[in-house]
Amino acid sequence: MTASAERGSSAAATASRPPPPAEAVVAPAKTGGRKRVIIASVLAAVAIGVTAYWLYVRQFEETDDAQIDANISNISPRVSGTITAVNVIENQHVNTGDVLAEIDPSDLKVAVELAKAQVAEADAQLKVEDPSVSITEMTNKTTVATSGSDLASAEAALAQAKKSVDQLAAQLAQAQANDKNVQLERQRAKQLIDQRAIAQAEFDLRSSAADASSANVDALRQALEAAKAGVGEQDARLASTRSRLVEAKANAPRQLETRRASVLWREASLNAAKAQLAQAELNLSYAKIVAPVSGIVGKKAVAIGDHVAPGQELIALVQTDSVWVTADYRETQLRKVHPGLEATVHVDSIDADLHGVVESIGGATGSRYSVLPPENASGNYVKVVQRIPVRIKFDPPGQPGVDRLRPGMSVEPKVRLQ
Numbered sequence: 195m196t197a198s199a200e201r202g203s204s205a206a207a208t209a210s211r212p213p214p215p216a217e218a219v220v221a222p223a224k225t226g227g228r229k230r231v232i233i234a235s236v237l238a239a240v241a242i243g244v245t246a247y248w249l250y251v252r253q254f255e256e257t258d259d260a261q262i263d264a265n266i267s268n269i270s271p272r273v274s275g276t277i278t279a280v281n282v283i284e285n286q287h288v289n290t291g292d293v294l295a296e297i298d299p300s301d302l303k304v305a306v307e308l309a310k311a312q313v314a315e316a317d318a319q320l321k322v323e324d325p326s327v328s329i330t331e332m333t334n335k336t337t338v339a340t341s342g343s344d345l346a347s348a349e350a351a352l353a354q355a356k357k358s359v360d361q362l363a364a365q366l367a368q369a370q371a372n373d374k375n376v377q378l379e380r381q382r383a384k385q386l387i388d389q390r391a392i393a394q395a396e397f398d399l400r401s402s403a404a405d406a407s408s409a410n411v412d413a414l415r416q417a418l419e420a421a422k423a424g425v426g427e428q429d430a431r432l433a434s435t436r437s438r439l440v441e442a443k444a445n446a447p448r449q450l451e452t453r454r455a456s457v458l459w460r461e462a463s464l465n466a467a468k469a470q471l472a473q474a475e476l477n478l479s480y481a482k483i484v485a486p487v488s489g490i491v492g493k494k495a496v497a498i499g500d501h502v503a504p505g506q507e508l509i510a511l512v513q514t515d516s517v518w519v520t521a522d523y524r525e526t527q528l529r530k531v532h533p534g535l536e537a538t539v540h541v542d543s544i545d546a547d548l549h550g551v552v553e554s555i556g557g558a559t560g561s562r563y564s565v566l567p568p569e570n571a572s573g574n575y576v577k578v579v580q581r582i583p584v585r586i587k588f589d590p591p592g593q594p595g596v597d598r599l600r601p602g603m604s605v606e607p608k609v610r611l612q
Contacts, residue, residue: 253610253611253612254608254609254610254611255523255527255528255530255531255608255609255611256606256607256608256609257521257522257523257524257527257606257607258604258606259521259522259523259581260519260520260521260522260539260604260605260606260607261519261520261601261602261603261604261605262517262518262519262520262541262599262600262601262602262603262605263517263518263519263520263585263601264512264513264514264516264517264518264600264601265487265512265513265516266492266510266511266512266513266601267486267487267489267510267511267513268507268509268510268511269294269483269485269486269507269508269509269510269511270502270504270505270506270507270508271297271480271483271502271503271504271506271508272477272480272504273297273302273477273480273481273504274297274501274502274503274504275297275298275299275301275302275481275501275502276297276298276499276500276501276502277295277296277297277298277496277497277498277499277500277501277502278296278297278298278498279295279296279498280294280295280494280496280497280498281293281294281295281296282294282295282491282494282509283491283494284491284492284494285490285491285492286490286491287488287489287490287491288485288488288489288490288491288511289485289488290485290486290487290488291484291485292484292485293482293483293484294483294484294485294491294508294509295482295483295496295508295509296481296482296483297480297481297482297483297502298481299478299481302474302477302478302480302481303478305474305477305478306471306474306475306478308474309467309470309471309473309474309475310471312467312470312471313464313467313468313470313471315467316460316463316464316466316467317464317467319460319463319464320457320460320461320463320464323453323456323457323460324457324460326453326456326457327450327453327454327457330449330450330453331450334442334445334446334449334450335446337442337446338439338442338443338446341435341438341439341442342439344435344438344439345432345435345436345439347435348428348431348432348435348436349432351428351431351432352425352428352429352431352432354428355421355424355425355427355428356425358421358424359418359421359422359424359425362414362417362418362421363418365414366411366414366415366417366418369407369410369411369414370411372407372410373404373407373408373410373411376400376403376404376407377404377407377408379400379403379404380400380401380403380404383396383400383401384401483508485511486511487511487513488513488515489511489512489513489514489515490511490512490514491509491510491511492509492510492511492512493507493509493510494508494509495507495508495509496508496509512600512601514597514599514600517588517596517599517600517601518553518585518586518587518588519537519539519550519585519586519587519588519605519607520583520584520585520586521583521584521586521605521607522560522581522582522583522584523581523582523584524579524580524581525559525579525580525581525582526579528555528582528584530611531552531555531584531609531611532552532555533552533553533554533555534551534552535551535552535609535610535611536549536550536551536552536609536610537549537550537551537552537586537607537608537609537610538550538607538608538610539586539588539605539606539607539608540605540606540607540608541595541599541603541605542603542604542605542606543598543599543600543603543604544595544598546594546595548588548593548595548596549588549589549590549593550586550587550588550589550607551586551587551589552584552585552586552609553585553586553587554584554585555582555583555584555585556582556583556584556585558582559580559581559582560580560581560582560583561580584607584609586607586609
């Protein structure tokens with residue numbers, strides 16, 4: 195059979211078949227529409243999910259550049275000496291006041307005894323010096339009073355001497371007047387005896403009276419001179435007494451102040467000795483190195499027999515009772531972050547989420563706290579998004595799992611912005 199004949203037979207067979215039903219003709223069209231509806235529904239669901247996720251995500255700021263932080267106390271001795279005991283091991287938990295290590299206290303005990311002796315010596319010197327103030331004060335008052343009495347006596351003696359001079363001067367004048375009359379009587383008696391008008395006995399009597407009168411005048415004259423010399427002596431004594439009184443009044447306050455200053459110096463010496471004793475006792479107490487806070491021992495670098503000195507780091511004490519999160523957020527993430535916002539902290543080590551609160555935001559970027567901060571003024575400047583530390587505290591503090599946190603653990607904080 196030829197090809198044309200085959201085509202003709204095929205066309206005839208096709209023409210002889212009955213027409214297909216109406217449902218079979220429209221089935222492909224219905225199937226294509228259902229697919230488009232499913233695709234549109236899926237796309238709408240994805241759009242709704244993406245939108246919902248975007249609306250949810252924009253309420254949070256999260257980062258994986260965060261870790262647990264805590265205070266780490268570096269324990270060092272406050273006095274030098276040889277370690278005689280170490281009472282802790284690595285990773286041991288200690289409480290406040292526990293003895294971590296002990297230093298040989300022998301030299302420190304000797305220093306305490308020496309300081310006690312210095313205190314006793316200073317106290318004895320103060321007790322010796324202290325009464326001198328009242329003694330000096332009383333002595334000065336007595337000296338001033340005595341000098342005043344001596345001055346009054348000297349003034350009275352001077353007045354008496356001057357009075358004696360006046361009396362002797364009057365007596366001398368009277369004696370000289372009497373002597374003049376007696377001398378005249380003797381001259382008349384001599385004339386009368388030459389004329390044999392009187393007896394020799396009467397002449398002798400008048401002559402003796404004249405000699406006695408002359409002698410009395412000489413005696414009164416000498417007494418007057420002596421009295422005048424006494425006035426000068428009393429005057430000099432008065433000046434000397436007055437000078438002593440002035441000196442006593444002037445020196446008394448100075449002597450008293452000197453004694454008081456000496457007592458104050460002794461008191462200061464006693465206080466200094468007591469301070470040295472207190473320091474020696476403190477140094478003795480420092481022979482026991484105690485834990486200032488509770489925590490876990492780490493980096494133990496001390497053993498029995500080591501010679502230690504103040505400032506030498508012996509033990510690192512991690513304060514695990516108070517931990518927080520330090521999250522280094524990009525500066526572009528901090529537009530709406532502020533203290534007081536709630537946060538969720540996912541801890542990798544315990545695979546748990548803990549509740550926290552933003553406590554504070556750092557005062558500078560992390561690069562500024564580095565040993566060699568960038569110097570943008572050098573001209574080689576490339577803008578880099580900086581990170582700023584944000585401190586997040588655990589609130590409430592007694593959440594399950596917080597006691598297992600250690601500094602340096604990785605966490606992922608998520609801060610809710612509303």
